[in-house]
Amino acid sequence: MTHRHTLRVRYGECDMQGVVFNAHYLAYCDDALTAWMAAALPEAVPYFGSPSPTFDYMVKKAELTWTAPFRFGDVVDLDCSVVRWGTTSFDVRVRGTVDGDERFFADFVQVSVTPGTNIPAAVPDHVKAALSGG
Amino acid sequence: MTHRHTLRVRYGECDMQGVVFNAHYLAYCDDALTAWMAAALPEAVPYFGSPSPTFDYMVKKAELTWTAPFRFGDVVDLDCSVVRWGTTSFDVRVRGTVDGDERFFADFVQVSVTPGTNIPAAVPDHVKAALSGG
Amino acid sequence: MTHRHTLRVRYGECDMQGVVFNAHYLAYCDDALTAWMAAALPEAVPYFGSPSPTFDYMVKKAELTWTAPFRFGDVVDLDCSVVRWGTTSFDVRVRGTVDGDERFFADFVQVSVTPGTNIPAAVPDHVKAALSGG
Amino acid sequence: MTHRHTLRVRYGECDMQGVVFNAHYLAYCDDALTAWMAAALPEAVPYFGSPSPTFDYMVKKAELTWTAPFRFGDVVDLDCSVVRWGTTSFDVRVRGTVDGDERFFADFVQVSVTPGTNIPAAVPDHVKAALSGG
Numbered sequence: 321m322t323h324r325h326t327l328r329v330r331y332g333e334c335d336m337q338g339v340v341f342n343a344h345y346l347a348y349c350d351d352a353l354t355a356w357m358a359a360a361l362p363e364a365v366p367y368f369g370s371p372s373p374t375f376d377y378m379v380k381k382a383e384l385t386w387t388a389p390f391r392f393g394d395v396v397d398l399d400c401s402v403v404r405w406g407t408t409s410f411d412v413r414v415r416g417t418v419d420g421d422e423r424f425f426a427d428f429v430q431v432s433v434t435p436g437t438n439i440p441a442a443v444p445d446h447v448k449a450a451l452s453g454g
Numbered sequence: 455m456t457h458r459h460t461l462r463v464r465y466g467e468c469d470m471q472g473v474v475f476n477a478h479y480l481a482y483c484d485d486a487l488t489a490w491m492a493a494a495l496p497e498a499v500p501y502f503g504s505p506s507p508t509f510d511y512m513v514k515k516a517e518l519t520w521t522a523p524f525r526f527g528d529v530v531d532l533d534c535s536v537v538r539w540g541t542t543s544f545d546v547r548v549r550g551t552v553d554g555d556e557r558f559f560a561d562f563v564q565v566s567v568t569p570g571t572n573i574p575a576a577v578p579d580h581v582k583a584a585l586s587g588g
Numbered sequence: 589m590t591h592r593h594t595l596r597v598r599y600g601e602c603d604m605q606g607v608v609f610n611a612h613y614l615a616y617c618d619d620a621l622t623a624w625m626a627a628a629l630p631e632a633v634p635y636f637g638s639p640s641p642t643f644d645y646m647v648k649k650a651e652l653t654w655t656a657p658f659r660f661g662d663v664v665d666l667d668c669s670v671v672r673w674g675t676t677s678f679d680v681r682v683r684g685t686v687d688g689d690e691r692f693f694a695d696f697v698q699v700s701v702t703p704g705t706n707i708p709a710a711v712p713d714h715v716k717a718a719l720s721g722g
Numbered sequence: 723m724t725h726r727h728t729l730r731v732r733y734g735e736c737d738m739q740g741v742v743f744n745a746h747y748l749a750y751c752d753d754a755l756t757a758w759m760a761a762a763l764p765e766a767v768p769y770f771g772s773p774s775p776t777f778d779y780m781v782k783k784a785e786l787t788w789t790a791p792f793r794f795g796d797v798v799d800l801d802c803s804v805v806r807w808g809t810t811s812f813d814v815r816v817r818g819t820v821d822g823d824e825r826f827f828a829d830f831v832q833v834s835v836t837p838g839t840n841i842p843a844a845v846p847d848h849v850k851a852a853l854s855g856g
């Protein structure tokens with residue numbers, strides 16, 4: 321299962337070299353992943369509106385690799401998918417393209433935690449199912 | 455003529471009080487106005503891609519007034535229109551709503567400048583026509 | 589009483605025109621005002637760490653006026669002072685200079701609220717004293 | 723040689739969970755590295771003010787690993803050092819601490835390019851010397 325999130329680069333996100341400033345790539349990924357989680361798991365974390373959340377997660381590691389930059393006005397597709405399921409963690413890849421042309425990709429290690437804490441917890445089966453399309 | 459720009463509030467734009475951090479309202483307005491200018495006046499400023507720009511502008515003043523905050527996940531409509539034409543300046547209003555409910559509005563004084571400089575210049579007639587829908 | 593807050597412009601805050609992107613001026617002001625409030629009123633709002641806050645406020649209006657831009661590497665002085673005390677509101681001015689040369693100023697209308705709510709409340713006398721240096 | 727860059731977390735950089743939003747860690751690193759480069763290599767890239775730059779670089783990869791979050795008001799030390807010199811690339815580590823307590827670290831692969839292009843070029847010896855303290 322791949323979740324596609326599309327956004328348009330804003331003028332204020334581009335720097336003096338005319339390309340998107342590097343920190344915004346991480347913000348784009350977070351936006352894509354959060355939108356995916358909020359859509360697939362509305363009963364998850366409290367800030368998605370759930371009164372009794374059944375799932376929460378923390379980013380442990382993020383690795384971004386650039387091939388070419390995004391520029392002002394680019395319409396960016398961010399394709400997100402889970403590439404590894406562990407017991408209490410899982411890896412997600414976000415691939416960023418413009419008109420099908422790869423510009424960067426990012427790999428995230430996410431840790432499942434007991435909601436409201438930072439204590440690792442097994443990834444619930446319903447989360448695996450929701451994010452795997454199964 | 456009113457130009458509507460729509461965006462969705464990102465998680466990372468919300469602060470510890472659970473509302474959009476105030477500086478992002480200005481970023482939203484800039485995004486809305488820039489998108490409008492780029493669409494209506496593609497021959498304008500160089501960073502829109504024009505090799506021989508016929509128009510450029512600078513923000514002289516911005517006044518933001520809040521009624522209620524935007525929150526994570528809100529789909530925001532920003533309605534932009536020119537509310538005053540001067541000789542070398544013009545005023546633009548941006549009104550921000552969610553499901554038709556006003557949350558804030560902002561008034562901008564824009565100064566027309568000779569492209570590539572910060573020297574005030576008369577607002578070209580084709581600019582007035584393009585932004586007035588005439 | 590004037591509170592001076594000093595910061596250095598970051599590369600990633602500058603846009604394709606080589607100047608600080610307009611939304612960051614509002615972020616700079618917020619940083620200056622928040623630092624002032626946190627220092628002068630540590631018993632105030634909860635996110636400053638107070639378990640029983642005696643004061644909170646909301647920004648109702650912000651008006652920014654630019655004279656000249658900030659650029660990468662500029663060391664910016666932001667001078668903050670209360671310019672009007674009302675019953676439930678007060679006005680703050682932030683003046684931004686580089687080496688004593690004014691670049692912009694901003695006027696804020698702040699509304700005092702009952703902590704944890706958005707209900708207007710009289711500005712406490714200890715707040716007036718703390719921010720007036722009296 | 724280690725370059726220390728110190729900054730204070732801004733309120734607007736913290737998210738609804740009360741911690742610094744993840745993209746800002748990358749912005750902090752960029753600020754630390756850019757300040758280091760601008761100080762150690764003022765004759766480098768054009769946006770540092772050099773009319774005839776002798777060096778420029780691009781970020782190829784960034785890997786961030788979090789141990790614990792930064793919070794509002796934290797005074798953050800970012801210690802930067804080159805951990806590998808290649809022919810046309812070099813690796814930099816940024817370690818982020820608060821009061822000596824590690825919160826995160828990041829590893830960057832930087833590619834030396836011919837100034838004004840994205841063509842890889844050998845890292846000049848004067849750059850190695852300037853960043854190694856040799």
